[in-house]
Amino acid sequence: MAGSLIHVIGFDDAPFPRSHRGDVAVVGAAFAGARLEGVLIGKVRRDGANATRCLLRLVAQSRFAAHNQLLMLQGIAFAGFNVVDIQALSAALAMPVLVVARRQPNLAKIKKALLESVPGGKRKWRLIEKAGAMEQAAGVYVQRAGIGLAATQRVIERFAVNSAIPEPLRTAHLIAGGLAGGRSRQRV
Numbered sequence: 001m002a003g004s005l006i007h008v009i010g011f012d013d014a015p016f017p018r019s020h021r022g023d024v025a026v027v028g029a030a031f032a033g034a035r036l037e038g039v040l041i042g043k044v045r046r047d048g049a050n051a052t053r054c055l056l057r058l059v060a061q062s063r064f065a066a067h068n069q070l071l072m073l074q075g076i077a078f079a080g081f082n083v084v085d086i087q088a089l090s091a092a093l094a095m096p097v098l099v100v101a102r103r104q105p106n107l108a109k110i111k112k113a114l115l116e117s118v119p120g121g122k123r124k125w126r127l128i129e130k131a132g133a134m135e136q137a138a139g140v141y142v143q144r145a146g147i148g149l150a151a152t153q154r155v156i157e158r159f160a161v162n163s164a165i166p167e168p169l170r171t172a173h174l175i176a177g178g179l180a181g182g183r184s185r186q187r188v
Contacts, residue, residue: 006032006033006069007030007031007032007037007064007067007068007069007070008030008031008068008069008070008071008072008155008159008166008168009028009029009030009031009040009059009064009068009070009071009072009168010028010029010031010071010072010073010074010166010167010168010169010170010171010172011026011027011028011029011040011055011071011072011073011074011078011169011172012026012027012073012074012075012078012169012172012173012176013025013026013027013044013074013078013079013176014026014027014176014177014179015176015177016046016079020046021046022045022046023043023044023045023046023079024043024044024045024046024078024079024080024082025041025042025043025176025179026041026042026043026044026051026054026055026058026078026079026176027039027040027041027172027175027176027179028040028041028042028055028058028059028062028172029167029168029169029171029172029175030062030064030068030168031159031167031168031171034161034167036171037064038062038063038064039175040058040059040062040064041058041179042054042055042057042058044078044079044082045079045082046079046080046082047079047080047081047082047118047119048079048082049082049083049120049123049124050082051077051078051079051082051083051084052084052085052088052089055071055073055084055089056089056092056093059071059093060092060093065093068093068095069095069096070095070096070097070098070147070155071089071090071093071095071096071097071098072097072098072099072100072159072166072168072169073086073097073098073099073100073169074100074101074165074169074172074173075099075100075101075105076099076127076128076131076143077124077128080118081113081114081118081121081124083124083127083128084097084099084127085127085130086099086131086143086144086145087130087131087145089145090145090146091146095146096144096145096146096147097144097145097146097147098142098143098144098145098147098152098155098156099131099134099142099143099144100140100141100142100156100165100166100169101134101140101141101142102140102141102164102165103141104134104141105134105141107128110125110128111125111128114128131143131145132144135149137149137152137153137156138152138153138156138157138160138164139156139160139164140156140160140164140165142156
């Protein structure tokens with residue numbers, strides 16, 4: 001399957017100041033093979049509960065919906081702790097969802113923050129647990145829904161052209177940074 005995965009959308013959120021409350025931009029970079037085909041932009045609430053619905057709407061209502069084959073997410077949460085239900089998103093769109101992280105997250109620290117400081121933290125922690133443990137694949141860490149580990153490895157290797165992070169995510173990250181601050185500024 002991974003060899004035939006050509007149409008991929010990668011999502012990342014825009015950077016925001018620690019003091020920010022409210023909406024945060026989310027950017028999707030739609031790729032057909034190595035070519036950027038288009039950009040999707042939405043908003044999710046800082047530490048809110050609408051990331052899954054937002055991504056579902058952005059993809060389902062886009063011109064890419066009919067032929068997209070995989071979603072990649074730069075982490076399982078956007079805008080702080082707005083956690084994505086990757087199984088529900090995968091089922092609703094009938095396509096695999098792959099969470100990618102450069103480093104293994106500190107789950108003990110995340111759990112503590114969610115349970116002690118974030119509204120709806122228990123529900124959000126259950127979504128992280130439901131997504132499964134992060135696994136190593138092609139030099140990054142992943143959580144996955146609707147795709148096997150071997151296929152995950154192949155798709156990351158196929159799209160990781162300029163860094164360990166696959167191009168759809170790297171591109172979404174660069175666009176999101178430019179959108180928020182006028183220019184992209186961080187390595188991906």
